[in-house]
Amino acid sequence: MSGGGDEGFKADSPASPSAPSSPSSVPAFSPRTVAACDGTMHVWSSLPKAMSRATWALDSFHECRQLYKGYASSVSKATCLVSGQDVVLKAYSLSTLTDFLRNQVLRELDIHSKLEHPGVVQLYAAFKEGDKLVLVLEYVRGGSLDRARRKLGGRMSEQQALELVMVPLLGTLHYLHTQSIIHRDIKPENLLFTPDWRLKVCDYGVSINLMEERAVTRTGSRDYMAPEVSVCPLKRTPADNKDNVHMAYGAAVDIWSLGALAYELLVGFTPYPGGPVTACKSDPGKLPFPSSVSAEAKEFVVWCLQQDAADRPTVQQLWQHRWLSKAPSLSK
Numbered sequence: 001m002s003g004g005g006d007e008g009f010k011a012d013s014p015a016s017p018s019a020p021s022s023p024s025s026v027p028a029f030s031p032r033t034v035a036a037c038d039g040t041m042h043v044w045s046s047l048p049k050a051m052s053r054a055t056w057a058l059d060s061f062h063e064c065r066q067l068y069k070g071y072a073s074s075v076s077k078a079t080c081l082v083s084g085q086d087v088v089l090k091a092y093s094l095s096t097l098t099d100f101l102r103n104q105v106l107r108e109l110d111i112h113s114k115l116e117h118p119g120v121v122q123l124y125a126a127f128k129e130g131d132k133l134v135l136v137l138e139y140v141r142g143g144s145l146d147r148a149r150r151k152l153g154g155r156m157s158e159q160q161a162l163e164l165v166m167v168p169l170l171g172t173l174h175y176l177h178t179q180s181i182i183h184r185d186i187k188p189e190n191l192l193f194t195p196d197w198r199l200k201v202c203d204y205g206v207s208i209n210l211m212e213e214r215a216v217t218r219t220g221s222r223d224y225m226a227p228e229v230s231v232c233p234l235k236r237t238p239a240d241n242k243d244n245v246h247m248a249y250g251a252a253v254d255i256w257s258l259g260a261l262a263y264e265l266l267v268g269f270t271p272y273p274g275g276p277v278t279a280c281k282s283d284p285g286k287l288p289f290p291s292s293v294s295a296e297a298k299e300f301v302v303w304c305l306q307q308d309a310a311d312r313p314t315v316q317q318l319w320q321h322r323w324l325s326k327a328p329s330l331s332k
Contacts (some may be wrong), residue, residue, distance in 0.1 A: 041133075042113040042126040050083035056127035058134065061089060072096040077139060087124065088137040095131050103238035104205065105133060111181060112204040119172030121192065121202040140200050142193035149188060154268040158297055161265040162327040165191065168199040169258065170324075174315045176201075177251045180211040184229070185220045186257035188264070214248040216241040223270040226256035228309050230275070252309035255318070259284075259304025266293050271305060296323035 040056050053060065061078040064086075068075040073092045080087055092105050112123045112135070122138040145165060149156060156164070169191065176183060183190075183201065190203045206219045218225075218232040228249040233241065241247055263271040271287050284305035289298050300323040306312045313321070324330055 040125065040127045042109065042123065044113075044116075044122060044124050046116070047124055048083065048085070051080055051085060051124060053082055056125055056134075056136070058089075058091075058129055058132070061087070061136075063089065072101065080136075086139040086141070088139050090135040090137060092133045093131055094128075094133055098236075100235055100238050100240075107209075108205045108207065109133070109135065111207050111209055114179070115176075115181075115204070117172060117175045118198070119168055119175065119200055121200045137202075138200075140192035140194055140202070142195045142197065144189050145191040145193065145199075146188035148193060149265065156265045158266065158294060158326065159328070161262065161297075162324070163329060164193075164197055165199060165265060166258075166262060167324065167327050167329060169201070169261075170315055170318055172199075172201050173254055173258070174319075176207075177254070177315055179209075181207055181209050182215060182251050182254050183207050183257075184215070184253060185224075186254055186261060187221050187224045188261065210250060214242055214245070215250065215253075216244055216247045220253075220257070222275040223273065224257040224260045225275070226253040226309065227307055229253050249309060251314070252312045255304050255312045255314070256309075258318075259301050259312075262297070262304065263287065263301045266290075266297060266301070271301075294323070294326075296321075296326065299323065 043056075060081050062081055063076045063078045065077045066074060067077060067088070073090065076089050076091075078087055078089045079085070094102065094105075097105065109123075109126050113126065115123070121140060123135060124138065125136040127134055127136075148164075152160070169186075173183070173186075183204070184206045185203060186201075190201060192200045192202055194200065206217075208215050216232055217235050218229055220229060226249070232247055232249075235241065260270055260272070267289060271284070272282060284302045284307075287302070287305075300318070300321050303313055303321070304318075318324065
C-alpha cells in the first residue's frame with residue numbers, strides 16, 4: 001500500500017490463521033481514523049499493468065451508470081480512462097458519515113484490501129479525494145445470483161444450487177473464516193457471476209475481523225440474519241458493547257445465512273419471511289420442502305439453521321456432508 005499514512009491500512013499485514021478461541025482474547029477496541037492527507041490508500045499488489053498510474057483520481061474514470069445511491073454513498077459502473085477496463089466505483093462522502101459509519105467504512109477498506117481469492121470481488125485500489133473515499137472494484141459482468149434465480153423462475157435444481165453456488169461459496173467462506181473474517185451479509189444480491197458462471201462474493205461493508213474486535217452489532221439483511229445477530233442492539237458509536245463478551249458471536253452467523261440461501265434456492269423463498277423474530281420461535285426441522293428436494297439437501301439446510309450457534313456446522317464439516325458429494329465437481 002502507498003500513501004495515506006494511517007496505521008489502520010497496512011494491506012501487507014499477515015492475516016491471522018484462525019478466529020480467537022475466546023472473545024476475551026480480542027484486543028481493546030480502537031476506532032480507525034481517516035488518513036491525514038489526500039492520496040492513495042491502497043493499490044492491489046497484482047493490479048493489471050494497464051491500470052497502473054502515478055495518481056488515482058476520479059477524473060481518470062468515466063461513470064457510465066449508477067447502480068446504487070444511498071444517504072452517504074454511491075455505487076457506479078465506470079470505465080477506466082487509462083486502461084479502458086470496466087470497474088465499479090464505490091464512493092463515500094466522509095463528512096456525512098457518523099463516527100460509527102465512518103469506522104465501518106474504514107474497516108471495510110482495511111479488510112477488503114487484504115483479501116485475494118478467486119471467489120472474492122477484487123479491490124483494485126482506494127483513494128481519498130477531497131471529502132470522498134473511493135473504492136475501485138472489479139466489475140463482474142455476469143449479474144447477481146438474485147437475477148439468475150429470478151430468470152430460472154425463482155428456484156434452482158439441486159445440481160444448479162450445488163455446482164453454481166454452494167460449492168464455490170463454501171470455498172470462499174472457508175478462505176474468509178480462516179482469516180478470522182465473517183462476512184455478515186451473505187445473500188443473493190451479494191453473490192455475482194462471471195460470464196462463465198464463476199461465483200464471486202462482493203460487499204464487505206459489514207464484514208468484521210474477529211482477531212481485531214468482537215462482533216456485537218445487529219447488522220446484515222433480515223431474511224438471512226442469524227438469531228444471535230438479531231438480538232444484538234443497534235449501535236450509535238464504534239465502541240458500543242465491545243466489552244460485552246456474552247453478546248459476541250462468530251462465524252456461525254455466515255453458516256445460518258448459507259442455510260437460508262440454500263433453502264431459498266431450492267424452495268423459491270426464504271425460510272423465515274417474517275425475519276429473525278419468526279426464526280427464533282421456529283424449529284428448522286419443520287420447514288416445508290417440495291417433494292423434489294432430496295433428504296440430503298433437507299438435512300444440509302436444517303443443520304445450517306440450528307437455533308444455537310454451537311449446534312451449527314463449520315465450513316469444514318459442511319464439506320463432508322453427503323449432499324456435497326452429489327456435486328459433479330466433487331464426486332470425480
